Amino acid sequence: MLLACGAPALAEELAGESAGGPGGLPVKQMTVERLPDLNVPRSAHALVAPGGELTVIGGHSTGFVLTTTAEYFKDGRWHIVETLYPHDFGACAVLPSGGIIVAGGCAEPFGVGRSFGVERYDPASHSFTSLPILDRKRARFTMAPLSDSTLLLCGNWGDSDAMAFYSTQNGEDMTLPAAQGRSLPFILQTEPDNAFIFSIQGNQDEGWDSICVDQLHGDPFTVPLLNEWRPMCMEGGGIMDRYFIGDKALGGYAWLIPASRDDGQFGILKLVDGAFSLLETAEPVPMQDAAGQPLQWDALHVDRATECAYLVSVPQLSGKMWVCKIGYGEGLRGGKAPLTLLAADVWTHGQSPIYVLSVLLSGGRIAVAGGYTDDNYHPIADAFILHTEPLLQKHAAVWWWIVAGTVLLFGVALALLYRHRKRAELPPAGGVSTIGQRITQMSDLMARIQTLMEEQELFKKTDLKVEDIAEELGTNAAYVRQCITGAYGGSFKNFVNEYRIRYVQQQLKKHPDAKITALALDAGFSSTATFYRNFTSITGQSPAAWLKESKK
Numbered sequence: 001m002l003l004a005c006g007a008p009a010l011a012e013e014l015a016g017e018s019a020g021g022p023g024g025l026p027v028k029q030m031t032v033e034r035l036p037d038l039n040v041p042r043s044a045h046a047l048v049a050p051g052g053e054l055t056v057i058g059g060h061s062t063g064f065v066l067t068t069t070a071e072y073f074k075d076g077r078w079h080i081v082e083t084l085y086p087h088d089f090g091a092c093a094v095l096p097s098g099g100i101i102v103a104g105g106c107a108e109p110f111g112v113g114r115s116f117g118v119e120r121y122d123p124a125s126h127s128f129t130s131l132p133i134l135d136r137k138r139a140r141f142t143m144a145p146l147s148d149s150t151l152l153l154c155g156n157w158g159d160s161d162a163m164a165f166y167s168t169q170n171g172e173d174m175t176l177p178a179a180q181g182r183s184l185p186f187i188l189q190t191e192p193d194n195a196f197i198f199s200i201q202g203n204q205d206e207g208w209d210s211i212c213v214d215q216l217h218g219d220p221f222t223v224p225l226l227n228e229w230r231p232m233c234m235e236g237g238g239i240m241d242r243y244f245i246g247d248k249a250l251g252g253y254a255w256l257i258p259a260s261r262d263d264g265q266f267g268i269l270k271l272v273d274g275a276f277s278l279l280e281t282a283e284p285v286p287m288q289d290a291a292g293q294p295l296q297w298d299a300l301h302v303d304r305a306t307e308c309a310y311l312v313s314v315p316q317l318s319g320k321m322w323v324c325k326i327g328y329g330e331g332l333r334g335g336k337a338p339l340t341l342l343a344a345d346v347w348t349h350g351q352s353p354i355y356v357l358s359v360l361l362s363g364g365r366i367a368v369a370g371g372y373t374d375d376n377y378h379p380i381a382d383a384f385i386l387h388t389e390p391l392l393q394k395h396a397a398v399w400w401w402i403v404a405g406t407v408l409l410f411g412v413a414l415a416l417l418y419r420h421r422k423r424a425e426l427p428p429a430g431g432v433s434t435i436g437q438r439i440t441q442m443s444d445l446m447a448r449i450q451t452l453m454e455e456q457e458l459f460k461k462t463d464l465k466v467e468d469i470a471e472e473l474g475t476n477a478a479y480v481r482q483c484i485t486g487a488y489g490g491s492f493k494n495f496v497n498e499y500r501i502r503y504v505q506q507q508l509k510k511h512p513d514a515k516i517t518a519l520a521l522d523a524g525f526s527s528t529a530t531f532y533r534n535f536t537s538i539t540g541q542s543p544a545a546w547l548k549e550s551k552k
Contacts, residue, residue: 031387033386036077037382038071038382039071040069041380042379043060044060044089045237046236046239047359047369049367050099050123050529052536054383055073057100057237058083064376068084069081086106090139096147096530099123102118104116104138104139105117113137114138114159131168135164135172136159138159142240144187144188144195146165152187155238158203159203182201182202184201184234184238185238188255189248194218196213198214256309266297268309268328279331280331281337282337285297289322296314299358301358301360307329308327309328319345321346325339326339342388355371355372357369365387368383370382452473466492501534504523504531504535517531
């Protein structure tokens with residue numbers, strides 16, 4: 001939505017590379033898209049982008065006074081929405097359906113006390129509705145959604161802590177003791193019914209000599225690696241989704257965790273299949289800029305579609321802001337993750353802010369809105385977007401890979417075979433042993449999958465899984481997953497969602513007056529919020545903008 005918002009269009013193609021950057025890495029120059037200032041200067045707020053629509057919620061404003069407002073960016077300007085409660089240093093969670101839950105926070109100005117209030121933000125109607133309150137007052141805590149109706153809570157600031165399940169219908173319905181009182185904990189789901197909870201910071205701002213990891217099922221435990229590489233507490237509502245690199249639909253739970261050593265070196269930990277390890281990078285994460293100023297990495301965001309993570313720095317005294325792009329996919333496959341360093345001149349304030357808030361948008365864009373410069377009594381209203389990649393061209397069709405033809409299909413199948421040669425062989429059929437026969441077999445399987453999706457419209461099944469396709473074709477789910485991942489080049493979830501979006505596009509062309517929400521649900525999307533988010537992410541346009549352009 002931001003690409004069609006009518007904001008000042010200052011974003012351009014990347015301006016090449018310069019040598020001699022931090023750590024000897026070449027530096028790519030980012031372009032900056034300036035947005036209008038927020039209506040309310042704010043800090044300690046939440047920053048999210050449901051469906052691509054930049055939204056700030058809560059926090060405090062000038063004089064450390066709480067604000068009961070939110071703002072969303074649309075049509076080139078920020079729109080104010082009243083919240084039911086203040087959420088200064090509160091918690092925020094993005095539900096699987098795209099809705100937003102905000103809760104708790106300081107009860108009074110100047111960061112004093114804690115509060116009970118919980119509310120849901122509906123991005124479609126831009127409105128807040130109240131939910132059952134918390135059982136205990138909380139601030140600087142974390143909420144991790146287990147489903148659209150259940151969240152796991154942990155953490156508190158200045159008061160007692162406990163792990164708790166929160167139902168959006170009934171409030172908290174079960175509480176578990178926490179081995180350590182925590183502030184801003186990580187809550188990382190490791191299985192459908194289990195999660196790890198830990199933090200470097202106690203609920204009285206104390207640090208731990210040894211970090212203890214709680215889990216929902218099982219005893220607390222310690223991990224030596226977490227004491228060597230200390231997980232970094234990140235503000236901004238504690239939104240866990242920004243660290244998730246797995247695929248819950250396929251039962252894969254994996255996370256990246258920002259961390260630092262005692263010597264100040266920054267690094268990335270990974271949690272895969274319940275095991276912690278260090279993500280190997282081709283070079284150390286730079287800790288100084290070219291002028292020798294310390295680089296303070298303040299946020300981490302992951303893009304599962306491109307298998308890239310983005311470290312975002314605090315703006316420097318020079319007015320420059322840095323982004324370290326990490327190709328974590330290579331690190332997951334046994335290699336070393338490559339680093340790309342990007343920089344942009346963004347700051348016009350007289351001194352460096354010590355805290356800004358950022359969120360990752362589609363296409364490698366990083367939005368920044370609000371924060372503070374010299375102290376928490378003087379928040380800022382600045383808002384801008386960093387473009388780490390050239391702007392994506394809008395497109396009405398995303399199905400080039402289907403029409404690419406036999407040559408492309410055979411080529412990617414061959415690449416798939418090479419990539420997986422040490423992991424697993426393709427299923428033998430009647431003594432198949434030559435590479436050419438295996439390529440034919442892979443091509444045939446992909447053709448059968450496409451036929452199943454296009455002729456039987458299997459994508460309309462809302463909870464469609466890889467196993468469903470395998471059952472229909474009478475084959476192994478692992479082979480279907482390998483085929484889709486290799487030939488399509490993306491996740492199974494995106495593969496299905498592109499079919500759904502193509503279906504909606506076809507129906508809109510035939511029936512331009514049809515209700516988009518009804519078409520989205522008919523196409524298999526679980527909610528309209530999920531549809532809007534995926535449509536914008538895949539096509540680079542809102543449905544309305546795409547329909548208008550398709551009529552030209």
